[in-house]
Amino acid sequence: MSKRPPSLPAQAADMRLQMALRQIDFSTAPGPQPAEDALALRRRDWLLDVQERQRALSPYASGLLTADNLSGEDFLHGFYAAGRPVLIKGMMAGWPALDRWTPDYLAEAVGDAMVEYQGGRSAAGDYELAKDRHRRRAPFRDFIALVRDGGNDAYLTAYNSAANGPALAPLQPDLGTIDAYLTRAPGMLWIGGEGAFTPLHFDLTNNLLAQVTGTKRVILIPPSQTKRLAHRTHVFSDVRDVTDAARLAAYPQARDVLRYExxxxxxxxxxxxxxxxxxxRSESFSTMLTYTGFHWPNAGHEGYPAG
Ligand SMILES: O=C(O)CCC(=O)C(=O)O
Known part of the structure; x- marks a missing residue:
C-alpha cells in the first residue's frame, strides 16, 4: 500500500511536535530530597537490579540484538512495545543519500543557504545543557568547512532542526522512508566531524537513529542502571562519558555499569x-537522522517530572 507524504503544513506540525518532545523546558536546580523518598528510591533501585539479573538469564530478554530487515510487526512486538534497543540492518537499502552524502556533495547541494548549528562547544563542558547559548549561524558551505576535518566544536544537531527545514530541503529527495515503523514525519539531521560527542543522557521519546555517512560509536545503558549515573539535571548524567577514566574516577559507581556498545x-x-x-561519538565525518514519528504512541514525555 503506498502512502502519500503529508502536506507541508502537516509536516510543520509534525516537526513542532518532535521538537517539543525533545526540548521540554527544565530548571537546572535539583530540589531537596526528603528521607522517606530516599528509602523509596533505594527500594525501587533494588527491584530494578533484581529484574536486570533475571533478564540476564536469557538472550531473548537481555543484550543488544542485531536484526535484518525487521518487519513492522516484529519490531513492535519484540522491541518497541518491549522497550528494548535493536540494531537493524537492510531497511535503508536504496536510499540515494547513502552513496551521495560526502562533505563535497552536501556543500554543493545546499550551497550558501544560512543554517543554524551548535558552536563554541570545545570551550564548554555544558554545551548540551546550555544549548541555546551555543546556537550559531553560518552559510552551510562554511559550516561543512568547519566540521569536515573533525573536532567537537561545531555540530549540526536535532536542536537546530526547526530552524533548518527550508535551507536543507534540497537534501530531502536523497532520503527514503521506513514505512514499516514510521510515519512520513521528517527526521532531524545531525552533521558533524570525527570527534563530535554527545554526552550521556536519555531521551523523553522512543527514537530511531538512521546512520547515513560515516560511523558513530554509541554506548547504551539500560534504565535499571540510573542509580549509578548521577542523574541530577533534567535528562543528563553528571558522569558525561563512561569511557573517560577521569570521569570514572570522579564517579566510581559508574565503573561497573551494565552497558552495550x-x-x-x-x-x-x-x-x-x-x-x-x-x-x-562520531568516529569520522558523519551524517545521521533521528526519527520519532512512529506508528505507535510516543508521548512518554507527558508527565515527565521536570525540575
Ligand atoms: O548522534 C548524536 O550525537 C546524538 C544522538 C542522540 O543522542 C539522540 O538522538 O538522542
Whole structure:
C-alpha cells in the first residue's frame, strides 16, 4: 500500500511536535530530597537490579540484538512495545543519500543557504545543557568547512532542526522512508566531524537513529542502571562519558555499569527506547537522522517530572 507524504503544513506540525518532545523546558536546580523518598528510591533501585539479573538469564530478554530487515510487526512486538534497543540492518537499502552524502556533495547541494548549528562547544563542558547559548549561524558551505576535518566544536544537531527545514530541503529527495515503523514525519539531521560527542543522557521519546555517512560509536545503558549515573539535571548524567577514566574516577559507581556498545555504520538503524541512557561519538565525518514519528504512541514525555 503506498502512502502519500503529508502536506507541508502537516509536516510543520509534525516537526513542532518532535521538537517539543525533545526540548521540554527544565530548571537546572535539583530540589531537596526528603528521607522517606530516599528509602523509596533505594527500594525501587533494588527491584530494578533484581529484574536486570533475571533478564540476564536469557538472550531473548537481555543484550543488544542485531536484526535484518525487521518487519513492522516484529519490531513492535519484540522491541518497541518491549522497550528494548535493536540494531537493524537492510531497511535503508536504496536510499540515494547513502552513496551521495560526502562533505563535497552536501556543500554543493545546499550551497550558501544560512543554517543554524551548535558552536563554541570545545570551550564548554555544558554545551548540551546550555544549548541555546551555543546556537550559531553560518552559510552551510562554511559550516561543512568547519566540521569536515573533525573536532567537537561545531555540530549540526536535532536542536537546530526547526530552524533548518527550508535551507536543507534540497537534501530531502536523497532520503527514503521506513514505512514499516514510521510515519512520513521528517527526521532531524545531525552533521558533524570525527570527534563530535554527545554526552550521556536519555531521551523523553522512543527514537530511531538512521546512520547515513560515516560511523558513530554509541554506548547504551539500560534504565535499571540510573542509580549509578548521577542523574541530577533534567535528562543528563553528571558522569558525561563512561569511557573517560577521569570521569570514572570522579564517579566510581559508574565503573561497573551494565552497558552495550554499537558501532553504527552507513545504512544502519538503531532503535533507542525512551529512558535508555546513551552517549554518542562520531568516529569520522558523519551524517545521521533521528526519527520519532512512529506508528505507535510516543508521548512518554507527558508527565515527565521536570525540575
Ligand atoms: O548522534 C548524536 O550525537 C546524538 C544522538 C542522540 O543522542 C539522540 O538522538 O538522542
Amino acid at each position: 554499537v558501532l553504527l555504520g552507513p545504512g544502519d538503524l538503531l532503535f533507542i527506547p525512551i529512558g535508555w541512557w546513551h552517549q554518542v
